[in-house]
Amino acid sequence: MKKVILGDHAVSYGALLSRVQTIAAYPITPQTLIIERLSEMTANGESNAIFTKVESEHSAMASTVGSSASGARAFTATSSQGLALMHEMLHWAAGARLPIVMANVNRAMAPGWTIWTDQNDSLSARDTGWMQIYCQNNQEVLDSIILGYKVSEQVNLPTMVILDAFFLSHTAEGVDIPDIKEVDKFLPPYKPEIKMDINDPRSFGALTSPDVYMEFRYKMQESMDKAKEVITREGKEFGKMFGRKYGLVEEYRTEDADTILVASATVASTARAVIDEMREAGQKVGLLRIRVFRPFPTEEIVRVIGGKKKVIVIDRNISFGKTGIFFDEVKGAFYNYTGNKPPMFGYIAGLGGRDVTPKVIREIMDDAIKKDKPESEILWKGVKL
Amino acid sequence: MKHSKKEIKIKGASDMPEMSASLGSMAHNKTASWRNLKPVIDESKCIKCFICWKFCPDAAIDFTDENTPPKINYDYCKGCGICAHECPVKCIDMVEEER
Ligand code: SF4
Ligand code: SF4
Numbered sequence: 001m002k003k004v005i006l007g008d009h010a011v012s013y014g015a016l017l018s019r020v021q022t023i024a025a026y027p028i029t030p031q032t033l034i035i036e037r038l039s040e041m042t043a044n045g046e047s048n049a050i051f052t053k054v055e056s057e058h059s060a061m062a063s064t065v066g067s068s069a070s071g072a073r074a075f076t077a078t079s080s081q082g083l084a085l086m087h088e089m090l091h092w093a094a095g096a097r098l099p100i101v102m103a104n105v106n107r108a109m110a111p112g113w114t115i116w117t118d119q120n121d122s123l124s125a126r127d128t129g130w131m132q133i134y135c136q137n138n139q140e141v142l143d144s145i146i147l148g149y150k151v152s153e154q155v156n157l158p159t160m161v162i163l164d165a166f167f168l169s170h171t172a173e174g175v176d177i178p179d180i181k182e183v184d185k186f187l188p189p190y191k192p193e194i195k196m197d198i199n200d201p202r203s204f205g206a207l208t209s210p211d212v213y214m215e216f217r218y219k220m221q222e223s224m225d226k227a228k229e230v231i232t233r234e235g236k237e238f239g240k241m242f243g244r245k246y247g248l249v250e251e252y253r254t255e256d257a258d259t260i261l262v263a264s265a266t267v268a269s270t271a272r273a274v275i276d277e278m279r280e281a282g283q284k285v286g287l288l289r290i291r292v293f294r295p296f297p298t299e300e301i302v303r304v305i306g307g308k309k310k311v312i313v314i315d316r317n318i319s320f321g322k323t324g325i326f327f328d329e330v331k332g333a334f335y336n337y338t339g340n341k342p343p344m345f346g347y348i349a350g351l352g353g354r355d356v357t358p359k360v361i362r363e364i365m366d367d368a369i370k371k372d373k374p375e376s377e378i379l380w381k382g383v384k385l
Numbered sequence: 386m387k388h389s390k391k392e393i394k395i396k397g398a399s400d401m402p403e404m405s406a407s408l409g410s411m412a413h414n415k416t417a418s419w420r421n422l423k424p425v426i427d428e429s430k431c432i433k434c435f436i437c438w439k440f441c442p443d444a445a446i447d448f449t450d451e452n453t454p455p456k457i458n459y460d461y462c463k464g465c466g467i468c469a470h471e472c473p474v475k476c477i478d479m480v481e482e483e484r
């Protein structure tokens with residue numbers, strides 16, 4: 001059924017269709033609508049999930065960890081300061097190998113106090129062991145929640161489904177809401193191998209000596225590597241069933257392109273219009289959208305942009321003291337590449353919710369195309385000096 | 386993955402579970418190896434008030450019945466000395482462990 005819904009409500013529907021069994025959450029703008037809608041769904045019987053109101057995001061994730069460890073399909077959602085507050089528990093969820101799915105609405109970090117989008121909140125959680133999916137529209141948001149459980153429950157790592165504040169969370173778009181019976185065929189009930197069970201008592205996450213700790217970390221990395229295949233396979237399978245295919249990255253007019261723009265989230269969906277406009281003017285440009293940031297799609301990135309003339313990365317985030325984070329990682333992917341390494345331009349734009357319009361993207365493209373090499377590691381777009 | 390009573394030897398990552406869950410309950414996982422001081426109850430002086438039993442933070446003191454002095458479970462006692470400190474008749478002695 002097609003409906004016009006907000007990005008936040010696309011998350012709620014994704015959780016409903018995944019038949020989540022527990023929801024523990026604390027409201028924060030711009031995530032609140034996700035939780036409001038889910039509380040209505042549990043109150044009116046649309047969803048059988050147990051809805052727990054908690055006193056903080058730290059408790060939200062702690063509660064979610066507990067219910068997931070006891071074998072429930074567990075869900076929560078947060079944003080920005082809330083994600084930062086649950087940081088300790090993010091490590092716990094991943095280290096305990098729990099297939100939790102959480103939506104995070106990308107909102108810039110305070111101070112100065114803000115509610116608008118950028119990616120520094122979720123990227124600060126980069127090394128926690130969570131998979132991270134950056135969505136470009138509301139349909140992908142809904143689909144990625146379902147896909148998140150399908151993948152997480154195979155690799156025993158949690159998934160963070162990420163959407164831009166306001167540009168998706170509070171923007172209404174046409175979304176196909178699949179029939180729950182069809183979703184059931186794709187996503188069977190969760191059956192963990194080990195869970196908290198009074199008839200088979202165990203201790204979980206107890207003191208782990210230097211003898212074995214490193215092996216647990218090795219196994220997490222092994223699962224992250226495996227997740228690349230699983231995400232690709234399940235994304236194709238999802239495409240066969242629902243007509244929308246998903247991968248680690250998405251290519252747009254890249255094949256014969258000599259200049260590639262790399263972007264994520266809604267900047268990438270806006271960029272598509274700019275690519276079309278430039279193509280019409282005869283310029284050989286293409287777009288590589290990074291959809292999955294963890295596990296990082298090194299091979300796909302090298303395959304698409306290796307040997308190109310120029311690569312332009314737009315980051316709606318910054319690692320202070322370094323550069324934009326996607327830019328840094330895309331460059332890193334090439335260090336051991338023996339082929340022709342394209343010069344890379346790293347632009348930072350749109351921090352704290354500043355608009356990244358087609359005009360802004362076009363100016364970035366034109367600027368990089370006319371230069372042989374970048375004059376500095378960070379190219380600030382639109383900073384008023 | 387049902388646990389068994391026999392000892393499990395782990396060689397490396399390939400025979401470990403993904404999560405750090407014990408392969409059995411704490412009944413199989415003795416945790417007293419780092420005890421330096423061992424509490425010893427002088428049963429002839431014990432007045433069976435069970436204050437030690439109540440205070441032990443590790444639940445390492447077993448209760449049998451009201452007429453029997455409590456028994457310290459040396460598989461789990463960490464030697465913190467709280468029981469000896471709390472005992473009203475000072476009949477628990479903390480003795481050095483010999484290894
Ligand atoms: S020494 Fe501490 S752990 Fe051991 S029995 Fe006494 S109170 Fe319990
Ligand atoms: S506290 Fe002392 S007297 Fe009381 S039960 Fe324990 S050992 Fe006996």
